[in-house]
Amino acid sequence: MANVSRSPWLLHYDGSSCNGCDIEVLACLTPVYDAERFGVVNTGNPMHADILLITGGINSQNASVVEQIYNQMPNPKVVCAVGTCACTGGVFKECYNIKGGADTVIPVDIYVPGCAARPQSIIDGIVQAVALFQKKHEEMKSEKK
Amino acid sequence: MATKQFIFVLLYIVCAPFIGGFLDGVDRKVSARMQGRKGPSVFQPFYDVIKLFQKEPLVVKRSQTFLVMTYLLFMVITGGLFFAGMDLLLCFFSLTTCAMFLVLAASFTHSPYASVGCQRELVQMMAYEPMVLLTAVGFYVATGTFYVKDIIGMDMSAIVYLPGVFIGFLFILTIKMRKSPFDLSTAHHAHQEIVRGVTQEMVGSNLALIHLAEWYETVFLLGVVAMFFVNSNPVSYVAALIVVLLAYFLEILIDNVSARVNWKVLLVSTWVVTLVAGGVNLTILVLMHR
Numbered sequence: 001m002a003n004v005s006r007s008p009w010l011l012h013y014d015g016s017s018c019n020g021c022d023i024e025v026l027a028c029l030t031p032v033y034d035a036e037r038f039g040v041v042n043t044g045n046p047m048h049a050d051i052l053l054i055t056g057g058i059n060s061q062n063a064s065v066v067e068q069i070y071n072q073m074p075n076p077k078v079v080c081a082v083g084t085c086a087c088t089g090g091v092f093k094e095c096y097n098i099k100g101g102a103d104t105v106i107p108v109d110i111y112v113p114g115c116a117a118r119p120q121s122i123i124d125g126i127v128q129a130v131a132l133f134q135k136k137h138e139e140m141k142s143e144k145k
Numbered sequence: 146m147a148t149k150q151f152i153f154v155l156l157y158i159v160c161a162p163f164i165g166g167f168l169d170g171v172d173r174k175v176s177a178r179m180q181g182r183k184g185p186s187v188f189q190p191f192y193d194v195i196k197l198f199q200k201e202p203l204v205v206k207r208s209q210t211f212l213v214m215t216y217l218l219f220m221v222i223t224g225g226l227f228f229a230g231m232d233l234l235l236c237f238f239s240l241t242t243c244a245m246f247l248v249l250a251a252s253f254t255h256s257p258y259a260s261v262g263c264q265r266e267l268v269q270m271m272a273y274e275p276m277v278l279l280t281a282v283g284f285y286v287a288t289g290t291f292y293v294k295d296i297i298g299m300d301m302s303a304i305v306y307l308p309g310v311f312i313g314f315l316f317i318l319t320i321k322m323r324k325s326p327f328d329l330s331t332a333h334h335a336h337q338e339i340v341r342g343v344t345q346e347m348v349g350s351n352l353a354l355i356h357l358a359e360w361y362e363t364v365f366l367l368g369v370v371a372m373f374f375v376n377s378n379p380v381s382y383v384a385a386l387i388v389v390l391l392a393y394f395l396e397i398l399i400d401n402v403s404a405r406v407n408w409k410v411l412l413v414s415t416w417v418v419t420l421v422a423g424g425v426n427l428t429i430l431v432l433m434h435r
């Protein structure tokens with residue numbers, strides 16, 4: 001079984017986030033945290049991505065976008081909701097246009113709580129997502145056999 | 146002689162992906178250190194390619210895979226011809242054919258991002274092609290032959306006659322290696338420009354094949370750099386190796402200290418360098434030979 005967990009490529013999608021969580025996601029790539037030491041690459045292309053990081057809630061405008069991005073990612077793939085907004089809708093939950101967390105439109109695997117989520121917990125979320133990525137890959141392989 | 150050539154070609158086909166991938170890994174490590182980060186393992190590019198081969202093959206049109214494979218095949222042929230000591234012009238024409246197949250493969254899906262990438266790739270080709278040809282012509286004027294095996298068999302290194310052409314070639318090396326400031330059509334590393342440009346629609350194994358082809362290309366291009374220094378004296382091989390490593394380091398450094406330029410600056414600066422460094426060098430050579 002090939003080890004795919006050494007090369008998780010991320011796609012970061014900003015839903016209706018206040019940008020607080022986005023800044024923390026980007027902070028993970030800076031010299032202090034350097035997520036690239038785990039092989040993480042922040043790609044902008046869903047077709048190259050293995051892990052989808054969503055920040056912010058889902059509103060009626062971006063619901064179809066999130067769905068499309070998810071469908072464009074080749075299997076195996078993992079979705080990680082970063083921040084309280086992406087988990088549940090957070091402080092924007094009651095707004096007229098907000099549907100709720102990312103799991104209202106696509107299946108979410110990992111939830112990283114926090115407002116804003118700290119880089120440490122985001123990296124922890126990524127590490128868990130990577131383990132799940134490997135597991136999904138193995139399941140996919142054994143299904144094929 | 147024939148067996149020796151055969152061994153060289155075989156060595157190239159087998160070892161080039163490993164050397165190219167390792168150099169790529171070193172590149173990522175050194176870049177990370179330059180940015181004050183720890184960086185991934187030097188074997189990271191291999192992990193990436195292994196992962197890509199495991200992904201679901203999600204292609205819009207199946208024939209794209211065929212075009213990508215042809216791109217890889219021509220890249221192997223380009224380097225094969227070169228390391229067999231064959232005609233340098235043939236190598237460069239084969240290299241251009243590769244680039245055309247890449248553009249075809251990328252434009253195949255009609256993705257707007259990939260299309261913009263293709264147009265920029267064509268502009269890049271327009272920019273570097275004159276210098277590529279001048280390099281071949283320069284070698285001919287300096288040594289009287291296009292054959293790689295005869296060029297490296299001379300008593301004097303070609304660099305003595307071709308310092309300007311060498312500078313010009315280093316300049317287009319930045320474009321060929323997809324390094325900033327000239328990474329318009331698709332960027333090396335995680336940089337994004339029009340998202341991923343020509344590789345936008347390449348998924349899984351197709352992208353892995355593109356990476357493989359790029360590793361072959363790196364080894365071939367560095368081989369051309371080495372050719373400027375190699376002569377009949379075995380010591381020159383050591384010198385060539387050192388220069389190749391220095392040139393590679395220079396590319397990483399340029400990548401990290403410069404911002405991306407637009408296509409006009411790319412075109413004009415490349416042509417000016419081609420004309421001044423390559424052109425003047427060649428003119429002097431031709432006048433001296435008279």
Ligand code: SF4
Pocket residue numbers: 016017018019020021022055056082083084085086090091114115116117
């Ligand atoms: S969780 Fe907090 S910081 Fe993050 S996007 Fe929502 S409101 Fe902003």
